[in-house]
Amino acid sequence: MSVKFKNIYQEIFAWIGFLVFQFILFFSLEPLIIESKINSVYLVYLFTNCLLIAFFYLHNYFLLPKFFFTKKYSLYYFFIFFYLFMMILILSANKSFNPFLNQNFHKPILAFNLAIIIRFTIIYLLSFFIAINNRKKQLEKIKVNLELHYLKIQINPHFLFNTLNNIYSLVITKSDLAAESITRLSNIMRYMIKNTNQDFVLVENEINFIKSYIELEKLRLNDFVRLTIFINGNFSNKKIAPMLFLPFIENVFKHGVCNSTPSNINIKINLEEDNLIFEVTNTKVQTISKLASGFGIENIKLRLNLLYPENHLLIINNDEKRHQILLKLKIND
Numbered sequence: 141m142s143v144k145f146k147n148i149y150q151e152i153f154a155w156i157g158f159l160v161f162q163f164i165l166f167f168s169l170e171p172l173i174i175e176s177k178i179n180s181v182y183l184v185y186l187f188t189n190c191l192l193i194a195f196f197y198l199h200n201y202f203l204l205p206k207f208f209f210t211k212k213y214s215l216y217y218f219f220i221f222f223y224l225f226m227m228i229l230i231l232s233a234n235k236s237f238n239p240f241l242n243q244n245f246h247k248p249i250l251a252f253n254l255a256i257i258i259r260f261t262i263i264y265l266l267s268f269f270i271a272i273n274n275r276k277k278q279l280e281k282i283k284v285n286l287e288l289h290y291l292k293i294q295i296n297p298h299f300l301f302n303t304l305n306n307i308y309s310l311v312i313t314k315s316d317l318a319a320e321s322i323t324r325l326s327n328i329m330r331y332m333i334k335n336t337n338q339d340f341v342l343v344e345n346e347i348n349f350i351k352s353y354i355e356l357e358k359l360r361l362n363d364f365v366r367l368t369i370f371i372n373g374n375f376s377n378k379k380i381a382p383m384l385f386l387p388f389i390e391n392v393f394k395h396g397v398c399n400s401t402p403s404n405i406n407i408k409i410n411l412e413e414d415n416l417i418f419e420v421t422n423t424k425v426q427t428i429s430k431l432a433s434g435f436g437i438e439n440i441k442l443r444l445n446l447l448y449p450e451n452h453l454l455i456i457n458n459d460e461k462r463h464q465i466l467l468k469l470k471i472n473d
Contacts, residue, residue, distance in 0.1 A: 220264070324352055324355060331349045331352075341379060341381075346380055347409060349386075354367075364401060365402075365404075368404075370409070373412065378471055385418055388467075392422045405422045415469070417467070419464070
């Protein structure tokens with residue numbers, strides 16, 4: 141069930157509860173059936189609540205965005221009081237609608253109008269706080285999207301420059317692999333342009349992207365480097381934030397590879413139900429860059445905190461001989 145329809149159902153049940161609760165209270169004042177006809181009191185009760193529900197949506201979707209949020213407070217409060225005044229006028233026009241006339245109230249008209257004002261105020265405050273809360277969430281979402289867009293802009297050039305350096309080396313040595321590497325880079329950049337503007341992409345597409353990147357890096361490796369890749373799990377319909385693994389893998393090939401020194405690189409991606417486990421381990425052959433402790437890792441931590449709050453675990457193990465990244469994500473369809 142989509143979030144949109146889920147919210148609609150929640151609203152329907154809330155309004156049903158609102159109507160039923162007051163309907164039960166009315167039984168203590170008036171019988172439902174009089175002379176084989178529905179008591180007119182219940183008709184006005186239903187009509188009144190329809191007016192209150194209509195005001196709730198008018199207030200949320202018209203008055204607040206049109207006048208309150210644009211700081212046209214005079215018009216905003218004018219329409220609020222005008223709506224309330226018209227409710228009282230319409231409902232008070234027919235005295236048979238007033239259930240307090242048959243009760244021992246000192247001033248039944250005043251009591252009836254006061255009851256309308258109290259119910260109207262409750263609906264108004266409820267509508268106002270819900271709208272303010274929704275607006276706050278929308279602003280936070282916009283802020284998150286802007287921050288994520290900024291972070292993606294930072295990641296993409298870093299990847300591009302490293303890859304172009306690799307291709308440049310192949311061109312200098314006049315390697316036949318240069319043309320193949322350019323084709324692979326073209327496919328990778330096409331994926332990045334297409335998908336990095338999305339909040340989430342299919343895990344299987346992201347894995348294929350990572351595989352393409354690794355194949356591109358393998359073009360410059362020799363027998364000194366032992367590369368092991370393990371990918372397991374049913375990734376159908378699972379989604380993940382794009383470009384989340386790339387900085388870790390990129391860092392491994394940049395600082396864990398030396399064509400004159402034996403080294404090991406192990407990459408694991410395993411899905412267990414909704415738990416995605418990503419692990420990268422490499423032998424240290426060069427000094428680990430700032431990804432391990434500086435701006436790079438802070439960049440990734442920020443993305444994880446924005447996209448997977450309370451649903452991720454990032455562990456970095458860094459000793460003299462080995463560097464390890466372990467990332468666990470809770471993902472859904």
